[in-house]
Amino acid sequence: xxxxxxxxxxxxxxxxxxxxxxxxxxxxxxxxxxxxxxxxxxxxxxxxxxxxxxxxxxxxxxxxxxxxxxxxxxxxxxxxxxxxxxxxxxxxxxxxxxxxxxxxxxxxxxxxxxxxxxxxxxxxxxxxxxxxxxxxxxxxxxxxxxxxxxxxxxxxxxxxxxxxxxxxxxxxxxxxxxxxxxxxxxxxxxxxxxxxxxxxxxxxxxxxxxxxxxxxxxxxxxxxxxxxxxxxxxxxxxxxxxxxxxxxxxxxxxxxxxxxxxxxxxxxxxxxxx
Amino acid sequence: xxxxxxxxxxxxxxxxxxxxxxxxxxxxxxxxxxxxxxxxxxxxxxxxxxxxxxxxxxxxxxxxxxxxxxxxxxxxxxxxxxxxxxxxxxxxxxxxxxxxxxxxxxxxxxxxxxxxxxxxxxxxxxxxxxxxxxxxxxxxxxxxxxxxxxxxxxxxxxxxxxxxxxxxxxxxxxxxxxxxxxxxxxxxxxxxxxxxxxxxxxxxxxxxxxxxxxxxxxxxxxxxxxxxxxxxxxxxxxxxxxxxxxxxxxxxxxxxxxxxxxxxxxxxxxxxxxxxxxxxxxxxxxxxxxxxxxxxxxxxxxxxxxx
Numbered sequence: 001x002x003x004x005x006x007x008x009x010x011x012x013x014x015x016x017x018x019x020x021x022x023x024x025x026x027x028x029x030x031x032x033x034x035x036x037x038x039x040x041x042x043x044x045x046x047x048x049x050x051x052x053x054x055x056x057x058x059x060x061x062x063x064x065x066x067x068x069x070x071x072x073x074x075x076x077x078x079x080x081x082x083x084x085x086x087x088x089x090x091x092x093x094x095x096x097x098x099x100x101x102x103x104x105x106x107x108x109x110x111x112x113x114x115x116x117x118x119x120x121x122x123x124x125x126x127x128x129x130x131x132x133x134x135x136x137x138x139x140x141x142x143x144x145x146x147x148x149x150x151x152x153x154x155x156x157x158x159x160x161x162x163x164x165x166x167x168x169x170x171x172x173x174x175x176x177x178x179x180x181x182x183x184x185x186x187x188x189x190x191x192x193x194x195x196x197x198x199x200x201x202x203x204x205x206x207x208x209x210x211x212x213x214x215x216x217x218x219x220x221x222x223x224x225x226x227x228x229x230x231x232x233x234x235x236x237x238x239x240x241x242x243x244x245x246x247x248x249x250x251x252x253x254x255x256x257x258x259x260x261x262x263x264x265x266x267x268x269x270x271x272x273x274x
Numbered sequence: 275x276x277x278x279x280x281x282x283x284x285x286x287x288x289x290x291x292x293x294x295x296x297x298x299x300x301x302x303x304x305x306x307x308x309x310x311x312x313x314x315x316x317x318x319x320x321x322x323x324x325x326x327x328x329x330x331x332x333x334x335x336x337x338x339x340x341x342x343x344x345x346x347x348x349x350x351x352x353x354x355x356x357x358x359x360x361x362x363x364x365x366x367x368x369x370x371x372x373x374x375x376x377x378x379x380x381x382x383x384x385x386x387x388x389x390x391x392x393x394x395x396x397x398x399x400x401x402x403x404x405x406x407x408x409x410x411x412x413x414x415x416x417x418x419x420x421x422x423x424x425x426x427x428x429x430x431x432x433x434x435x436x437x438x439x440x441x442x443x444x445x446x447x448x449x450x451x452x453x454x455x456x457x458x459x460x461x462x463x464x465x466x467x468x469x470x471x472x473x474x475x476x477x478x479x480x481x482x483x484x485x486x487x488x489x490x491x492x493x494x495x496x497x498x499x500x501x502x503x504x505x506x507x508x509x510x511x512x513x514x515x516x517x518x519x520x521x522x523x524x525x526x527x528x529x530x531x532x533x534x535x536x537x538x539x540x541x542x543x544x545x546x547x548x549x550x551x552x553x554x555x556x557x558x559x560x561x562x563x564x565x566x567x568x569x570x571x572x573x574x575x576x577x578x579x580x581x
Contacts, residue, residue: 107433
């Protein structure tokens with residue numbers, strides 16, 4: 001029995017003849033903050049679906065707290081990739097957080113002091129008290145992200161998966177969300193696995209990096225992974241890793257491929273506040 | 275009777291059994307459609323709701339030809355349609371309108387045949403008008419137990435599914451990650467929608483049923499920011515519209531041309547529509563008053579699949 005909370009063991013996924021994931025291996029310890037870095041189409045979302053048990057593998061297995069299937073939904077919290085909530089949805093931020101507690105149960109939630117207190121505590125933990133009574137669809141991107149995190153955390157998972165939570169966030173919101181997640185990982189001993197196509201916002205906080213390219217992965221500390229030789233081997237062609245004022249730039253060496261993580265400077269230029 | 279009441283209610287209002295049944299069934303159906311409708315609007319399935327209404331025409335006219343009550347036709351027709359929609363792929367966001375549209379088209383073709391046969395063979399347009407536009411005054415006493423039973427089934431379904439259905443509506447992904455059987459929940463909800471549309475059809479007519487399903491719910495979504503409160507508000511609006519519609523329809527026997535009452539459905543649908551317009555006012559006023567306050571500024575545009 002290992003003490004890892006998540007073990008990804010030789011996972012392969014093939015979808016209609018295409019290899020999406022190929023022998024992906026890595027472990028995550030409790031309370032560890034891990035960045036899953038890769039460009040669009042590298043297989044990040046598929047890997048999350050495998051971990052959540054929503055995608056069958058063609059090879060390998062995923063163990064949560066040493067177990068293959070049982071109790072997975074209670075152990076793993078999930079924040080999906082940015083989606084648009086209808087601004088007229090009659091659902092306050094606190095209602096969505098409350099659903100995190102008991103959405104799998106049938107029936108209408110019975111109001112109780114315990115339930116209210118738990119929701120209130122969680123709202124405070126993600127610093128969302130100010131907008132707890134606003135309709136979720138009317139919150140800004142960063143505020144919605146906090147509510148989704150609270151929704152995932154209130155069930156007390158041991159592993160929290162976040163699919164591209166920083167995409168479409170402005171610089172400040174991204175910083176705040178990363179800081180919040182790092183604090184939660186540390187204080188509550190919850191392992192955080194966060195996917196991103198951009199490495200820099202996560203540089204200071206990652207205990208571990210899992211770098212995904214074309215379905216294959218390398219994992220280790222940032223120093224072990226973000227190196228020209230390691231990433232060149234992963235990509236299958238030469239890449240350079242440049243350090244610019246404490247930021248990392250990963251650029252294709254000889255070729256003209258530019259769809260690599262960390263391209264175009266520190267933060268994505270496409271950052272847009274909704 | 276006080277002079278005021280007498281002025282509002284034409285003589286005999288409370289003595290009429292048709293009025294009793296209409297009021298009772300109208301109340302029940304307004305509650306059911308309010309509860310189901312809130313989810314219909316939230317899930318962006320208003321088109322499917324509309325389709326069930328239209329498909330009910332096929333079932334209703336088929337039932338008339340077969341010599342059974344129209345409610346049976348609405349129920350059986352809608353359940354078959356729900357099965358067909360599910361088989362074609364209503365659960366996928368992209369295939370949703372397509373599945374609905376294909377089933378709707380096929381069904382209306384049948385309705386055209388059935389209604390043609392009804393009018394030519396029986397040389398009466400009464401049945402056609404009743405099926406299409408309904409009349410709560412025409413509901414027979416023997417139908418009431420079935421209406422009650424179906425209403426309880428639908429209400430129970432929506433209340434039992436409430437939490438998983440709500441999360442699956444907000445985000446199917448988040449629901450699936452929680453171990454919720456999103457597809458099963460979707461099928462059960464479609465079932466509830468099909469039955470609710472059948473109940474709406476028997477009350478205000480098959481092609482007007484959507485008005486009761488979607489109208490009060492859409493108004494309620496503007497007025498409250500909590501799902502259960504929205505269901506209650508929608509039910510309240512529906513009940514108000516039904517009652518006022520029934521009173522006006524009863525009174526209209528005395529309006530010119532005398533002896534020909536105006537249809538209840540016309541009044542109910544008009545009231546629902548006016549209430550929907552009015553329900554936008556508080557929001558508009560709030561937005562006007564606090565132009566720069568964050569609460570009034572929607573963070574995102576509406577979900578793309580809302581329809």
